[in-house]
Amino acid sequence: MKIAIIGGTGDQGLGLALRFVKAGEDVIVGSRDIKKAETAVDLMKDILGSEDLPNLTAMTNQDAASNGDIIILTVPLQAQMVTLKSIKDNLKGEIFVDATSPLEGCLGGKPTRYVDLWEGSAAERSAEFLGDNAVVVSAFCNISASSLTTVDEDVECDCLVSGDDHEANLIVMELAEKISGVKSIECGALENARIVEKLTPLLINLNIRNKVKNAGIRISNI
Numbered sequence: 001m002k003i004a005i006i007g008g009t010g011d012q013g014l015g016l017a018l019r020f021v022k023a024g025e026d027v028i029v030g031s032r033d034i035k036k037a038e039t040a041v042d043l044m045k046d047i048l049g050s051e052d053l054p055n056l057t058a059m060t061n062q063d064a065a066s067n068g069d070i071i072i073l074t075v076p077l078q079a080q081m082v083t084l085k086s087i088k089d090n091l092k093g094e095i096f097v098d099a100t101s102p103l104e105g106c107l108g109g110k111p112t113r114y115v116d117l118w119e120g121s122a123a124e125r126s127a128e129f130l131g132d133n134a135v136v137v138s139a140f141c142n143i144s145a146s147s148l149t150t151v152d153e154d155v156e157c158d159c160l161v162s163g164d165d166h167e168a169n170l171i172v173m174e175l176a177e178k179i180s181g182v183k184s185i186e187c188g189a190l191e192n193a194r195i196v197e198k199l200t201p202l203l204i205n206l207n208i209r210n211k212v213k214n215a216g217i218r219i220s221n222i
């Protein structure tokens with residue numbers, strides 16, 4: 001199963017790519033600029049201490065979307081729609097994981113505040129725009145890039161997964177649990193992303209208050 005990360009050169013995409021490559025998955029790092037994707041792949045090889053990683057490749061976002069079996073979107077809110085428009089025609093109904101958290105910081109405001117979107121959540125915005133071209137699942141939006149890139153330590157955060165297609169949710173949950181330390185929790189329909197995405201600005205607030213970079217969520221007794 002090939003995992004294509006759209007915007008895989010940024011903090012979150014790079015962190016997810018590192019974890020999935022480490023778990024032996026095939027990962028495509030996507031970017032608007034192939035050279036930037038190649039540089040990100042070189043950086044990941046350095047971090048993982050291996051020049052020989054045939055399961056890690058660099059592509060443009062469009063080629064990544066065409067070649068991926070699961071697509072993960074890791075771009076900031078202000079880049080979400082332009083990125084979706086650039087790859088929609090490359091999608092053929094694959095599972096599309098939206099990790100966007102609509103932070104006010106993306107629009108020049110505070111990163112500790114949430115932006116209300118007309119569609120309800122960033123993940124619902126992706127679903128509305130992509131239509132039959134993708135099965136959208138919301139996941140990874142509460143897991144900090146800092147904890148993902150610290151590859152030798154477990155990630156102390158649950159992955160809250162929301163989506164209207166239960167089978168797709170299960171596939172994403174299994175994928176998330178390839179990240180050492182992560183437990184997946186199915187949260188139900190995609191509209192629950194409205195709640196889950198809102199937890200991220202709270203976690204950023206907790207990071208700032210406690211002078212850490214990796215505050216996370218754990219659900220107990222499930």
Ligand SMILES: NC(=O)c1ccc[n+]([C@@H]2O[C@H](COP(=O)([O-])OP(=O)(O)OC[C@H]3O[C@@H](n4cnc5c(N)ncnc54)[C@H](OP(=O)(O)O)[C@@H]3O)[C@@H](O)[C@H]2O)c1
Nearest residue numbers: 007009010011012031032074075076079100101141144145
């Ligand atoms: N960072 C975290 O700790 C974290 C945690 C949870 C959720 N998230 C979510 O994950 C997403 C990515 O976060 P991030 O911190 O990785 O973001 P980022 O580093 O700012 O950006 C990720 C990538 O998005 C692309 N991009 C940036 N601006 C763009 C624009 N105007 N138009 C098109 N593409 C653009 C760039 O890729 P190319 O230049 O290579 O195309 C960039 O490397 C966000 O929605 C965020 O809310 C982040």
